[in-house]
Amino acid sequence: MAKKNLFTTPKGVAQYPWLNTADTQYDAAGKYKSNLRVKAAEAQELMAQIKDAAKAEFGDKAKTARMPFKMDDETGEVVFTSSSKFQPKFVDSTGKLIPEGKEPQIFGGSQLKLAGSFYCYSNGPNHGVTLQLAGVQIIELAPAKTIQFEAEEGGFVAANDNEPESGEVQYNF
Numbered sequence: 001m002a003k004k005n006l007f008t009t010p011k012g013v014a015q016y017p018w019l020n021t022a023d024t025q026y027d028a029a030g031k032y033k034s035n036l037r038v039k040a041a042e043a044q045e046l047m048a049q050i051k052d053a054a055k056a057e058f059g060d061k062a063k064t065a066r067m068p069f070k071m072d073d074e075t076g077e078v079v080f081t082s083s084s085k086f087q088p089k090f091v092d093s094t095g096k097l098i099p100e101g102k103e104p105q106i107f108g109g110s111q112l113k114l115a116g117s118f119y120c121y122s123n124g125p126n127h128g129v130t131l132q133l134a135g136v137q138i139i140e141l142a143p144a145k146t147i148q149f150e151a152e153e154g155g156f157v158a159a160n161d162n163e164p165e166s167g168e169v170q171y172n173f
Contacts, residue, residue: 005053007046007131008115009080011139012038019088019106019136032133033083034106036114043069043078050118050129057120058127066128068118082114082131089135098138109142 015035022030047069054062069080090098098104106112116134121127 005049005118006116007049007118009036009046009082009113010038010042011111011113012036012080014106014108014110014112014142015079017106017108017110017112019090020103022085022087029085031083031085032087033081034112034114034133034136036080036082036112037072037075037077038080040071040076040078043080046080047078053118053120054129058122061127064127065120066126068129068131080114080131082116082133084116084133086134088114088116088133091135091137093137093139095137104138104141105144106136106138107142107144111139111142113137113139 013036015037017034019032019034022032024030050067050069051062054065054067058065068082069078071077072079090103092098114131114133114136116132118129118131120129
């Protein structure tokens, strides 16, 4: 039987966030999700809670349970994975709820806290713990990444309307 535990991550940096719209690449229903990079020292308490829940649920099998976090050997940070089929609620850095439809676009590199519930699951040979995302606190937004080039003299310049007057596009192969 799954046991529900509440969690709030320490402040971390969002990685591959799909928080404003659902990612439908591998699930037609879509998933709201984000990885969160957290300093190892700050992640220890949450990691211990998750491991304790797994040990209570699975006993000795907890050693082989899938966990919703992993260590990044290059940086020494902990990366938490969290997802939900429902869009999370958003709050600003003061904890004030952001009204639905007014949420800013969240890009990778934004500083966030994630909150929700973690569940122990067992499905045949698969068992582990999953973080179910319910809320996002936006600490600092990362700007959208844009690609910009400096102008090159004497090069190709596109017309205002790139289509031929006939409306047909011709390709030369």
